[in-house]
Amino acid sequence: MRKKTQLIHGGIFGDDHTGAVSVPIFQVSTYKQDGPGNHRGYEYSRTGNPTRHALEVLIAELESGQRGFAFASGMAATTAVFMLFNQGDHVLVTDDVYGGSFRVITKVLSRFGITATFIDTSNLAEIEKNIQPNTKAIFLESPTNPLLKITDIAEITKIAKKNNLLTIVDNTFATPYWQNPLTLGADIVVHSATKYLGGHSDVVAGLAVVNSEELGEKLHFIQNATGGVLGPQDSWLLLRGIKTLGIRMEEHEYNAHKIAEFLVQHDQVSKVYYPGLVNHPNHEIAKKQARGFGGMISFDVGSGEKAAKVLTSVKYFTLAESLGAVESLISIPALMTHASIPAERRAELGITDGLIRISVGLEDAEDLIEDLTQALNA
Structure with missing residues (x-):
């Protein structure tokens, strides 16, 4: 089956x-x-x-x-x-x-x-x-x-x-x-x-x-x-x-690929983390052991101030913890999902104040990209 x-x-x-x-x-x-x-x-x-x-x-x-x-x-x-x-x-x-x-x-x-x-x-x-x-x-x-x-x-x-x-x-x-x-x-x-x-x-x-x-x-x-x-x-x-997990995961991944490629090219983004990118560490291992790369992306905008500005400027991304839902969610791990990890430990790991995590939803990918464009340019 x-x-x-x-x-x-x-x-x-x-x-x-x-x-x-x-x-x-x-x-x-x-x-x-x-x-x-x-x-x-x-x-x-x-x-x-x-x-x-x-x-x-x-x-x-x-x-x-x-x-x-x-x-x-x-x-x-x-x-x-x-x-x-x-x-x-x-x-x-x-x-x-x-x-x-x-x-x-x-x-x-x-x-x-x-x-x-x-x-x-x-x-x-x-x-x-x-x-x-x-x-x-x-x-x-x-x-x-x-x-x-x-x-x-x-x-x-x-x-x-x-x-x-x-x-x-x-x-x-x-x-x-x-x-x-x-x-x-x-x-x-x-x-x-x-x-x-x-x-x-x-x-x-x-x-x-x-x-x-x-x-x-x-x-x-x-x-x-x-x-x-x-x-x-x-x-x-x-x-x-x-x-509906199968059709949802395929759409999550389709949207995530398009957004990751957009973020890589944006001058306000210093680093993009997404296993589907060919330059992501252990991308080949991900290809070998999984059938897809998922709908989660993290990217760094350089500072907590810039990250906060992005989060307050988006329209289609909901500022909230959690992930994996039909609606796109956005968060700053250092202040939200990973706030319980000591700051010095976060710094060692690379979980910076400027790191943004997005859970890519099922909205139209172009709408999400346009939303991120205006937020990053803000």
Whole structure:
């Protein structure tokens, strides 16, 4: 089954009882049992809900995994995955990771004795050099947020397997339509499903997929025990959004390519970060491991003052956090999505005050380019 067909016909299709072509919203907390402990597959909706189950089956199929799990947010999914580790364990993490992931790792999980070293995972030598005796996993983004670095996932997994480590990939930017890390050797994939998978700025959700029944049992135990599950209405919204993921991602990418080429030529822009550009670092690796380059672009205008002027001058780009929706969004990572990362660390990474991140939407590309032109010239 090809991807666009799988998005619509994968998982659980409709409802056998009524013939409905859409999975129903099972707005229920508990389920009648035929006898004490004798239930029909569901007993309590924290443990399992039919609408959420349909979503979990679908995302597992889309990522070519064994089991999927739906959480109340992307951060809930990431946190649950990190709960697989114990006090004293160590994890290697992509250096320009999403600010929320940086925050939970350094400010919350660190209190429970889980430590992390932040490295450039696109540099394989850095991986080998930073593995410690207590290292248990490599957590990476590819492309990263916001500098869109590309890591060779297949090569990372070889290093991980050689050292008995798990490979965990945040696949939010690429989505399962463009990239499937589990087929490249990764063990766990996480998504902020709030973004492209939902696609309409109307749901907050997180997903995780594992490549083995053993990991599935462990993660389900954590999900059930800690309770950060996705509700049935939000699960249904995600099921609906995923059906159009393919056509949306193709249009996002079409627009992003045109805008990236425009930004490269503009004299007010000093640097453009987009994996689809042939001069982007590891562009060839991106071509090899993914079927597309996505709809995220970052570019530097040289100063925080100029960046703020651009953000207040645009008309079709909405000044807001988040990404992956039908409408184009614009932000300054240093002040918004990555504000939780210390300023000196941002400077080391290249997340400057003049760095602007755009999530390219589904508007007409020419309108978006004209909007950016007048904002940059302001």
